[in-house]
Amino acid sequence: SSGESRLFNLTPTGTVASNVLCDVRYGKPCFSSAGQKIAFCSQGSSLIGGIGGNKNIFVYNYLQATNQLITMNYSTLQSGNGDSYCPQFSPDGRWLAFLSCATNLVTNSHSRAMADLFVCDMSMSNTVEFDRLWATNAVFSPCSLYLFFNTMPIADENAIYRYKLS
Numbered sequence: 001s002s003g004e005s006r007l008f009n010l011t012p013t014g015t016v017a018s019n020v021l022c023d024v025r026y027g028k029p030c031f032s033s034a035g036q037k038i039a040f041c042s043q044g045s046s047l048i049g050g051i052g053g054n055k056n057i058f059v060y061n062y063l064q065a066t067n068q069l070i071t072m073n074y075s076t077l078q079s080g081n082g083d084s085y086c087p088q089f090s091p092d093g094r095w096l097a098f099l100s101c102a103t104n105l106v107t108n109s110h111s112r113a114m115a116d117l118f119v120c121d122m123s124m125s126n127t128v129e130f131d132r133l134w135a136t137n138a139v140f141s142p143c144s145l146y147l148f149f150n151t152m153p154i155a156d157e158n159a160i161y162r163y164k165l166s
Contacts, residue, residue, distance in 0.1 A: 027086030032093035037061050037122075039070070039087035039096055055083040057098050059122070070096060070120050070127070073104045080105045085115070092144040095165055096120045099136070105129065117149055119165070130163065 029040035039059045047058055047067045056079045057070040071084040080102030087098045099115035106118070106129045117135035120127045130149070138149040147163045 027088070027098075030087055030089055032089045033091050034093055036063050037089075037093065039089060039098075041085045041087065054079055054081070054102070055085055056080065057084045057087045057096070057100075059087075059096065070098070071100060071102060071105060073102075074106055074127075075104070083115075084118075088138060088140070090140040090144040090147075090165075091142055094121065094123050094144060095140065095147070096122055097138040097140070097147060119147060121165075135161070 027041055029038050031038050037059050039057060041055050042058055043053070043055050045053060048069050054071075059068045059070055060066070061068065069079060070087070071080040072078070073080055080100060081104050082101030084098055084100035084102060084105075087096055089096055097117065097119045100118050101115045103109045105127055109129055117130045117138055118127055119130075119138075135149045135151055138147055140147055145165060147165055148160060149163070150160045
């Protein structure tokens with residue numbers, strides 16, 4: 001209701017979780033377009049049954065009052081093996097882009113010295129890593145059909161790419 005404050009960084013038992021990061025270096029929390037979900041970065045290990053350690057991306061669902069780990073190891077129910085940050089919802093709320101240094105969020109991931117761009121299809125809980133090394137500055141098209149990003153200058157190449165989301 002109007003004027004109501006609600007705490008979203010709660011553990012499954014209802015206690016306040018620690019280490020929810022609202023530092024601009026890790027990206028600000030962001031809302032889905034409908035306002036039902038908020039994505040945020042946290043190093044807390046108590047948001048979902050002891051999962052944590054690295055900086056992870058979580059999505060809190062206000063309607064269900066639950067946290068979902070987005071940066072999950074593809075082969076286990078644990079978090080990724082590197083820091084993840086800068087979550088950003090697409091305008092329609094289906095996609096969530098983020099940066100990560102983890103090498104175990106998808107199969108056949110490559111090792112990296114810098115973060116790569118990932119996008120998660122929230123409707124299917126499926127995460128994709130972009131094959132362009134050091135992709136940064138992601139922005140969704142207003143219709144959520146495309147994700148635009150550029151790459152860090154490598155060998156005098158600083159290109160802007162457009163990726164069609166399915």
